[in-house]
Amino acid sequence: MTTAFIAVDWGTSSFRAAAMARDGAVLARVASGEGILKAAARGFEAVLFEEIAAIDAAGAPILLSGMIGSRNGWVEVPYARCPADAAALSAGAARMTVRGRALAFAPGLICDDESGRPDVMRGEETQIFGAVEGDATVVLPGTHSKWARFEGGRVVGFRSYMTGEMFAAMRHHTILGALAEGEADDAAAFADGARAGAADGALSHALFSARTMALTGRLSGRGVASYLSGLLIGAEIADGARRAGPGRPVVVVGEAGLAARYLAAGRALGVAMQAGPADAAFRGLARLAPSPGAVP
Amino acid sequence: MTTAFIAVDWGTSSFRAAAMARDGAVLARVASGEGILKAAARGFEAVLFEEIAAIDAAGAPILLSGMIGSRNGWVEVPYARCPADAAALSAGAARMTVRGRALAFAPGLICDDESGRPDVMRGEETQIFGAVEGDATVVLPGTHSKWARFEGGRVVGFRSYMTGEMFAAMRHHTILGALAEGEADDAAAFADGARAGAADGALSHALFSARTMALTGRLSGRGVASYLSGLLIGAEIADGARRAGPGRPVVVVGEAGLAARYLAAGRALGVAMQAGPADAAFRGLARLAPSPGAVP
Numbered sequence: 001m002t003t004a005f006i007a008v009d010w011g012t013s014s015f016r017a018a019a020m021a022r023d024g025a026v027l028a029r030v031a032s033g034e035g036i037l038k039a040a041a042r043g044f045e046a047v048l049f050e051e052i053a054a055i056d057a058a059g060a061p062i063l064l065s066g067m068i069g070s071r072n073g074w075v076e077v078p079y080a081r082c083p084a085d086a087a088a089l090s091a092g093a094a095r096m097t098v099r100g101r102a103l104a105f106a107p108g109l110i111c112d113d114e115s116g117r118p119d120v121m122r123g124e125e126t127q128i129f130g131a132v133e134g135d136a137t138v139v140l141p142g143t144h145s146k147w148a149r150f151e152g153g154r155v156v157g158f159r160s161y162m163t164g165e166m167f168a169a170m171r172h173h174t175i176l177g178a179l180a181e182g183e184a185d186d187a188a189a190f191a192d193g194a195r196a197g198a199a200d201g202a203l204s205h206a207l208f209s210a211r212t213m214a215l216t217g218r219l220s221g222r223g224v225a226s227y228l229s230g231l232l233i234g235a236e237i238a239d240g241a242r243r244a245g246p247g248r249p250v251v252v253v254g255e256a257g258l259a260a261r262y263l264a265a266g267r268a269l270g271v272a273m274q275a276g277p278a279d280a281a282f283r284g285l286a287r288l289a290p291s292p293g294a295v296p
Numbered sequence: 297m298t299t300a301f302i303a304v305d306w307g308t309s310s311f312r313a314a315a316m317a318r319d320g321a322v323l324a325r326v327a328s329g330e331g332i333l334k335a336a337a338r339g340f341e342a343v344l345f346e347e348i349a350a351i352d353a354a355g356a357p358i359l360l361s362g363m364i365g366s367r368n369g370w371v372e373v374p375y376a377r378c379p380a381d382a383a384a385l386s387a388g389a390a391r392m393t394v395r396g397r398a399l400a401f402a403p404g405l406i407c408d409d410e411s412g413r414p415d416v417m418r419g420e421e422t423q424i425f426g427a428v429e430g431d432a433t434v435v436l437p438g439t440h441s442k443w444a445r446f447e448g449g450r451v452v453g454f455r456s457y458m459t460g461e462m463f464a465a466m467r468h469h470t471i472l473g474a475l476a477e478g479e480a481d482d483a484a485a486f487a488d489g490a491r492a493g494a495a496d497g498a499l500s501h502a503l504f505s506a507r508t509m510a511l512t513g514r515l516s517g518r519g520v521a522s523y524l525s526g527l528l529i530g531a532e533i534a535d536g537a538r539r540a541g542p543g544r545p546v547v548v549v550g551e552a553g554l555a556a557r558y559l560a561a562g563r564a565l566g567v568a569m570q571a572g573p574a575d576a577a578f579r580g581l582a583r584l585a586p587s588p589g590a591v592p
Contacts (some may be wrong), residue, residue, distance in 0.1 A: 091416035115495045118508040144504060160508075161500040162470070173456070199411045201498040204457040204528065208440060212414040212456075216406075222452040232500065239498035256483075 002113040003027055003057035006229070008048070009281035010068035011035055011123060015047070018279070021057040024286035026279055028055040036211035044074040045098055065287040066123035067095065079120060083154040086129055088176025090288045091180040106288055111157045119160050121146050123281070128155055130284030131253045137244040139252045139273065141233075141262050147240035161236040167229055170207065177227055179214045181221035189223030190261070191268035198238035198269050208230055230261050233265045240272045251276040298358035299353035304344070305577035306364035307331050307419060307451075311343070314575070315351040319421070320582035322575055324351040332369050339406045340370040341394055343572055359581040361402040362419035374404035375416060379450040382425055386584045407453045417442050417458050418486055419577070424451055425548045426580030427572040433540040435569065437558050443536035456566055457532040466503065474523055475510045477517035485519030486557070489526025494534035494565050502527055522580065529561045537567045546571040 004022040008015070013035035019027040032051055039047040050060070071075040080092040087292055094109035109123030124140045128148050131138050142148040143165045148158035193210070200206040210228050213219035219227055244250055250266075252259045253276035266273035277283065300318040304311070309331035313321040335343040344358070365373040369388045376388040388403035404418030424444050427434050436442040439461045444454035467473055489506070496502040496570055506524050509515035515523055540546055546562075548555045549572035562569035572581065 017350055113496070113501070113505075115492065117492060117505040118512045118514070119504065120458050120511065159498075159501050161498065162503050163500055166466070166468045166500055166503070169469040170462070173465040173469045174461045196411065196413060200409070200495055200571040202455075202457065202531065203407070204459055204532060205455050205535065206413040207462070208415065208456040209409075215416065218414070231380045235498065236500060239501065264552055272558055 001025065001027060003055075003060050005060050006027060006052055006056060006062045007282040007285040008052070008062060008064040008068070009066050009123065009126075009285075010039075010064055010073075011066045011226075012037055015039070015190060016281070017052050017055065018282045019057060019060075020282060020286055024074045024283055026282055029282075030055055036067050036070075040072070045070065048134035049099065053155040061100070061102040061104065063104050063106070063288065065126035067150060069105040069108065073105075075105055076087070077105045077107045079278075080107045080125075082109055082111035082124070082158070083153045083156040084109055085149075085289050087152075089125060089129070093288070100260055104288075106285070109155060109158070109231070112121055113157075113159060115120075119157060119158060121147075121160070124158075125155060126284035127253050127280040127289065129285065130280035130282065132249075132251055134249075135245065136249045136251050137273055138276070139240065139250060139254075139262060141252065141254045141258045145236055147236075147243070149245065151245075159240065163232045167224045167232050171225060171228060173225055174274075176194035176210050178208070179211060179221055180224035180228070183225050184222050186220075186226040187264070189219060190226040190230035190264065193217075193228075194234030194237070194265040194268045196227075197234030197236075198218070203232075206235065210290050229261065230268070233262060234269060237265055237269055237271055237273075241269075253277075253280045255275070297320065297323060299351075299356050301356050301581075302348055302352060302358045303578040303581040304348070304360040304555060305360065305362050305419070305422075305581075306335075306360055306369070308333055308360045310568075311335070312577070313348045313349055313351065314529065314578045315353060316578060316582055317337055317354075320579055321530075323479075325351075326350075326351055331538075332363050332366075336368070340364065341344065345395065352419060355397070357398040359400050359402070361422035361577060364506035365401040366406065366418055366470070371401055373401045373403045375418075376403045376421075378405055378407035378445075379448045379452040380393070380405055380421070380455070382583050384450075385425070387420060389584070400584075402581070403412030405451060405454070409453075409455060415454060417444075417456065420444070420454075421451060422580035422584065423549050423576040423584045426576035428545075429442070430545075431541070432545045432547050432582070433536070434572070435536065435546060435550075435558060437550045437554045441532055443532075443539070445539075445541065455536065461516060461527045461534045463528050466528075467521060467524060472506050472520065475517060475538055476520035476524070479521050480518050482516075482519040485515060486522040486526035486560065488515075489523035490533070490561040490564045491526075492523075493527035493530030493532075498530050502531065510542070525557065526561060529558060530565060531569055533558070533561055533565055533569075535581065542585065545570055549576045571585055 001021040003019040015034040077094040297317040299315040311330040373390040
């Protein structure tokens with residue numbers, strides 16, 4: 001098959017790209033640590049064409065998503081507002097021509113939560129469209145995890161959770177860090193932490209149990225990091241699952257190891273969750289192309 | 297009045313002591329930064345007698361509370377279990393004779409929360425007995441805030457919240473820190489943060505609003521730290537107040553500036569709270585003395 005376009009998933013700390021067929025199939029791929037933080041120094045244009053050189057096809061348009069479209073990226077693309085379908089994302093893309101090539105940067109999404117405060121995502125919106133077609137709740141674990149409701153072909157709303165960043169801050173910059181002995185993966189401690197985080201409505205209280213469980217010998221020092229991870233993920237899942245539409249699949253999209261932790265926490269909590277497809281970002285970029293003949 | 301005993305409130309980073317009359321009146325006081333972390337190097341005995349020299353009275357017993365009775369202190373005093381009255385604390389004290397003086401170290405308290413996980417306090421139990429006599433909820437803000445239920449002369453249970461430590465970790469070790477411009481006290485941002493923290497049941501989601509509110513221009517960089525502080529305190533108050541017995545006073549005991557922030561957050565949330573007495577630790581130690589004639 002010939003390359004219809006180049007798909008680029010360009011985040012804060014990683015660069016991934018694929019040569020894509022018209023039907024969304026991945027023909028070839030590259031990946032590196034040239035995220036926007038690192039790439040900014042050398043210039044985004046130079047980095048882009050260097051990184052894709054091995055998979056590039058003359059004249060193919062280039063579709064990009066992720067933090068490359070943020071204030072700290074190449075061009076700041078305004079957020080599209082929820083509810084948003086694929087056409088809205090496509091219409092909101094920023095377009096420019098560079099070295100004779102058509103570039104399109106996907107917009108992020110913005111919505112208001114129940115209390116009227118804004119929430120945002122950038123990059124995950126593309127993964128959502130690549131992960132599901134029918135109604136579902138899509139979970140995108142990470143530094144700032146997202147739970148998105150996908151209904152009728154649209155992202156109708158979503159919530160962010162600072163789970164990953166809180167884990168790092170609590171693990172390394174509080175008294176819990178002093179109790180933790182190493183980063184060994186302790187499945188029992190992780191599951192128990194997930195139950196603790198899900199059972200108590202007050203996260204700042206539940207977190208203290210990592211200390212007291214260790215202090216009273218009910219949790220080993222080697223299990224503290226896993227318990228803490230489970231606790232934060234469990235609190236996120238409990239809140240997200242409570243808000244997910246009943247009977248709809250909960251689909252986890254993300255790096256394999258992290259996705260597996262979410263699925264394990266779901267099992268510990270009795271929340272049915274399933275793994276989403278690989279290459280969600282590339283697949284999503286394919287769906288954002290307005291029509292096969294009009295890429296991008 | 298003559299000195300009946302010396303009261304010592306000895307925490308992780310501070311040392312406070314008072315010469316006390318038999319009726320619990322403070323006759324003279326000293327304070328320094330000789331907390332247990334610093335004092336350990338020089339030896340607790342030497343530090344104690346140096347620090348109290350200016351207020352000491354020959355032969356007076358010395359009652360101590362706080363982290364000096366912890367694993368990292370002078371002697372590890374086992375936790376007394378809730379519900380606990382003043383007699384139980386007194387009975388659980390560790391006693392020894394040093395330089396011919398009778399020393400008594402108050403025990404901490406331990407209880408189980410609703411999900412059967414342990415919670416602990418050390419030092420706050422003494423403040424509670426010094427703060428109230430009738431039924432009340434006693435709030436002790438700090439690194440690890442405590443909300444204690446005091447009923448029938450006993451501490452029947454309590455919950456810890458990692459509010460202070462989470463603030464420091466989130467303020468200085470997450471993306472929120474990059475958005476915060478200085479530590480100026482912004483009362484409006486603080487109150488709005490308190491409402492955000494109280495309104496949303498998921499703290500890891502609510503915290504993200506500090507970012508998005510700043511990103512969308514609804515919160516200034518100068519207000520981010522106050523908003524974050526309000527958010528964590530608001531979440532704590534919402535959970536604590538929901539569990540407090542209706543109609544009972546909610547009494548805040550602690551350092552004046554921090555207590556004032558809790559009272560301000562309470563006003564923003566419509567939760568009635570009142571300031572407790574000063575010198576709660578010293579007053580509490582007086583109550584732990586089993587009888588006026590039997591100190592300590």
